[in-house]
Amino acid sequence: MGYVAVKGGTEAIEASINRLQYERLQGGKIIEVENILATMKALVDQVMSESSLYAPYLAALAIKQAGGSMEEAVFLMRAHRSTLPRLYYSETVETEAMFTKRRISASFKDIPGGQLLGATTDYTHRLLDFNLLDEDSDENEKWLLDYKDQLSKIEQGRQPEFFPKVVDYLREEGLFKTYEKDEKVPFDITKQSIQFPAPRSAKLQTLTRGQTGAVTALGYASLRGYGQVHPTVGEVRVGNVPIYVGHPYEDMDIEENHYYIGEMEVTEVESFVPVKVKNEENEDEMEFEIGYGVCYGQNETKAIAMSILDQCLEHPGSPFPTHDEEFVLLHIDSVEATGFISHLKLPHYVTFQSKLDSVRQVRNGGASQ
Amino acid sequence: MKTNHHFAFFDEGSKKEIRRAILKAVAIPGYQVPFSSREMPIARGWGTGGLQITLSIIGCEDVLKVIDQGSDESVNAVSIKKLVQTTTGVEVTDLTQEATIIQSRHRIPEVPLDSNQILVLQVPAPEPLRDVEAREYMTKILHSEEEYSGAWLQLFEQIMKFGRTTTGADHPVYVNHRYVMAPSPIPRFDNPKMHQSEALILLGAGREKKIYAVPPFTDVRSLAFDDYPFKVESFSGKQCRLCGTSDVFLDEVLAADTGEVSYQCNDTSYCMERLNQAEKAEVENNYA
Numbered sequence: 001m002g003y004v005a006v007k008g009g010t011e012a013i014e015a016s017i018n019r020l021q022y023e024r025l026q027g028g029k030i031i032e033v034e035n036i037l038a039t040m041k042a043l044v045d046q047v048m049s050e051s052s053l054y055a056p057y058l059a060a061l062a063i064k065q066a067g068g069s070m071e072e073a074v075f076l077m078r079a080h081r082s083t084l085p086r087l088y089y090s091e092t093v094e095t096e097a098m099f100t101k102r103r104i105s106a107s108f109k110d111i112p113g114g115q116l117l118g119a120t121t122d123y124t125h126r127l128l129d130f131n132l133l134d135e136d137s138d139e140n141e142k143w144l145l146d147y148k149d150q151l152s153k154i155e156q157g158r159q160p161e162f163f164p165k166v167v168d169y170l171r172e173e174g175l176f177k178t179y180e181k182d183e184k185v186p187f188d189i190t191k192q193s194i195q196f197p198a199p200r201s202a203k204l205q206t207l208t209r210g211q212t213g214a215v216t217a218l219g220y221a222s223l224r225g226y227g228q229v230h231p232t233v234g235e236v237r238v239g240n241v242p243i244y245v246g247h248p249y250e251d252m253d254i255e256e257n258h259y260y261i262g263e264m265e266v267t268e269v270e271s272f273v274p275v276k277v278k279n280e281e282n283e284d285e286m287e288f289e290i291g292y293g294v295c296y297g298q299n300e301t302k303a304i305a306m307s308i309l310d311q312c313l314e315h316p317g318s319p320f321p322t323h324d325e326e327f328v329l330l331h332i333d334s335v336e337a338t339g340f341i342s343h344l345k346l347p348h349y350v351t352f353q354s355k356l357d358s359v360r361q362v363r364n365g366g367a368s369q
Numbered sequence: 370m371k372t373n374h375h376f377a378f379f380d381e382g383s384k385k386e387i388r389r390a391i392l393k394a395v396a397i398p399g400y401q402v403p404f405s406s407r408e409m410p411i412a413r414g415w416g417t418g419g420l421q422i423t424l425s426i427i428g429c430e431d432v433l434k435v436i437d438q439g440s441d442e443s444v445n446a447v448s449i450k451k452l453v454q455t456t457t458g459v460e461v462t463d464l465t466q467e468a469t470i471i472q473s474r475h476r477i478p479e480v481p482l483d484s485n486q487i488l489v490l491q492v493p494a495p496e497p498l499r500d501v502e503a504r505e506y507m508t509k510i511l512h513s514e515e516e517y518s519g520a521w522l523q524l525f526e527q528i529m530k531f532g533r534t535t536t537g538a539d540h541p542v543y544v545n546h547r548y549v550m551a552p553s554p555i556p557r558f559d560n561p562k563m564h565q566s567e568a569l570i571l572l573g574a575g576r577e578k579k580i581y582a583v584p585p586f587t588d589v590r591s592l593a594f595d596d597y598p599f600k601v602e603s604f605s606g607k608q609c610r611l612c613g614t615s616d617v618f619l620d621e622v623l624a625a626d627t628g629e630v631s632y633q634c635n636d637t638s639y640c641m642e643r644l645n646q647a648e649k650a651e652v653e654n655n656y657a
Contacts, residue, residue, distance in 0.1 A: 193405050326506065335412075336413050336414075339417075346415065346437070353602070355537030356621075
């Protein structure tokens with residue numbers, strides 16, 4: 001048989017996969033999953049967050065398999081996630097119970113419990129460190145010993161501290177509304193497709209698993225002018241939160257029937273946004289609302305951007321696209337966006353032929369019907 | 370930590386959920402049923418809607434055919450076929466009449482399908498009203514009110530501007546006299562094959578999280594006006610340079626060296642089948 005467009009697919013795919021393998025191996029080095037896990041925490045965190053699967057080891061494996069490509073790694077994790085049965089929902093996570101590693105407020109200098117800078121690149125100078133080119137593991141070990149030694153002196157006799165929320169202080173003052181706790185079972189976007197107008201739980205789930213770049217870009221657009229939200233970061237906290245599941249047959253409301261199944265690291269942001277409201281005498285008054293952001297691991301930019309978008313979506317009346325829930329929520333998912341963009345590489349011969357026919361008919365004066 | 374995958378990739382809970390969406394879709398012809406749409410091991414936008422349908426309805430006895438733009442050997446068709454076969458072990462075929470499930474991107478095979486077959490179409494954009502209304506919330510209302518002025522106006526505008534409708538593939542259809550539906554980007558040539566089809570047609574949009582269906586023996590009409598009737602792509606006076614057929618959808622082939630244009634069947638397995646039959650007939654004649 002003569003020419004057939006994209007014929008011989010089977011052989012072509014084999015060869016392409018071999019070539020991919022060759023490119024991964026040709027450098028003659030092997031990176032261990034443990035190495036990725038130990039040295040590339042930010043990357044692992046980001047992959048877990050965008051794939052909405054908290055599994056550091058699998059995320060590191062995905063990064064290895066994907067050759068460091070974010071979108072590929074997230075894609076691998078999401079596909080794996082599809083095969084996992086979902087057995088339990090956890091109890092509500094209370095972030096007051098966070099074992100906090102870092103906690104800052106941009107709103108107040110002195111917050112109850114104090115500011116805790118923790119580990120951050122914020123105040124590093126972004127100069128390439130050429131010393132890392134030949135790192136010495138003996139020296140590293142010595143540094144670690146020294147550091148742990150100092151740490152133990154400081155930590156001696158101290159109990160882990162739990163921090164109150166900054167917003168609680170302002171709530172007491174009446175600057176924030178106190179809402180009834182919403183104990184409705186959250187909408188699960190992985191089991192039902194999102195419908196509009198979307199409940200807030202569905203919005204938050206979609207935002208937290210959004211692509212970091214996309215969430216950041218839209219949050220930035222809103223802040224810069226294409227939106228009406230200009231927040232102050234009330235609190236950013238990073239730390240580990242304990243996860244409990246209720247006993248399936250016993251009374252779930254009794255805490256003793258909850259099982260501790262582990263902890264996970266999250267970044268949580270509460271942004272304070274001033275809004276105009278009417279008081280009882282129908283006069284304009286200012287009060288604050290909270291924009292909420294949370295994501296797996298330490299990814300403060302994403303969490304802050306999410307808090308902006310959360311607040312945007314709570315005010316759908318604004319004409320800006322960042323306030324339009326369909327615009328924001330349907331376009332920030334990594335797997336969806338990269339999938340549809342990349343499908344343009346697939347052949348479109350039939351569809352193009354069909355359009356070609358239309359255009360030719362018009363040119364040939366097809367009006368004479 | 371090495372694991373083997375479950376039969377047909379999904380856990381049974383996911384399959385059940387997708388089947389429920391399919392049943393609803395069959396019960397309301399042309400209506401887009403939302404479903405949660407799992408992430409698949411192939412990319413969103415690359416046939417994951419069709420794939421999820423195939424994986425949730427397939428059984429050990431099924432025979433699968435996968436085509437992409439008419440070709441069984443196109444890279445993405447091969448890739449999808451490989452995934453289904455690896456996770457199910459079912460038999461695959463190129464022959465349309467042998468298959469019980471045919472997953473296709475943008476074509477309905479030339480060989481007429483029968484009631485023992487299911488056609489699964491991959492859909493990139495399930496919403497026929499998306500060009501006139503960007504918001505999902507609004508299009509859902511328009512469908513529920515059977516408010517299709519936008520779809521009609523689009524065609525009307527084309528006639529006003531160009532003297533005829535200028536739709537390419539994915540020309541909208543009216544299903545069961547109720548829902549306007551995107552037939553997926555099949556060429557207009559294939560639209561009439563949906564009308565009173567003996568085979569069940571299932572359409573899946575993975576990224577857009579919608580499943581819809583044309584049940585067997587359902588009326589499917591392409592949108593058109595009485596004075597500007599629906600027209601399929603014209604291949605008049607042209608025939609396949611390989612098998613000589615003239616009443617099928619043809620690919621335009623450009624010879625790189627001479628620049629000469631010729632045509633051949635887009636449905637490669639149909640063409641191959643005809644060639645083989647011709648050869649067989651020739652051999653039989655020679656021996657007779």
